[in-house]
Amino acid sequence: MNYCCCFLEKLGTFTAYENVSKTKSFRFAKEASLIIWISGPTGSGKTTLSNYLQQSGWRVIREIIPLEVFEKFASDPQNHCAQLQENIIQSRFDQFSRLKSEKIAFDRSVSEDVEVFCRLHMQNGYLSEEKFRAIKSFGDSLLGKMPNPDLVIYLSSSFETLRDRLHAAGQPEIVSNSLRGQISLYESWLNAAKYEVLQI
Secondary structure, eight states: OHHHHHHHHHHGGGTHHHHHHTTOOOSSSSOOSEEEEEEOSTTSSHHHHHHHHHHTTOEEEOOOOOHHHHHHHHHOHHHHHHHHHHHHHHHHHHHHHHOOOSEEEEESOHHHIIIIIIHHHHHTTSSOHHHHHHHHHHHHHHHTTSOOOSEEEEOOOOHHHHHHHHHHHTOOHHHHTTHHHHHHHHHHHHHHOOSOEEEO
């Protein structure tokens, strides 16, 4: 919970965004005064922070993965990776399109789904280049229908800490083995980010 307290302290300097963002015109027929992306590798604490925000009145868009689809991916990633990623990306968009809230937090964004995880799966041979391009086009089209974040909150931890958390949580090997790749691709994603980023 220490990083939650740290985040709330730093967020106090960020409240001016609420007044600014109320003037923005979104493509959905609603006004969202503040949108944040909670980002970081698996095990970095995104869900813990998301839960904390939800208790404080935020609406959280979560990663919804059908258990059957994930189990198929874990046992046969090459044949089920595309279906898994398309499900995740579509679920984020569907959740957002149903919301009418002034404070929305994404527990990982569509941008990360594409540029970190789909790219990682392509590097690992689970997605062909052609399929990666198709999913990227799909993800980019949905991103174009949603407003940009007012802030990206990136939760960082050492490789050793993340690895220990994944082992303690009983994550399958396909997840824990991808950790170094996630960290590397997140560094590239952050370097290319066009949004305000708060690293914790």
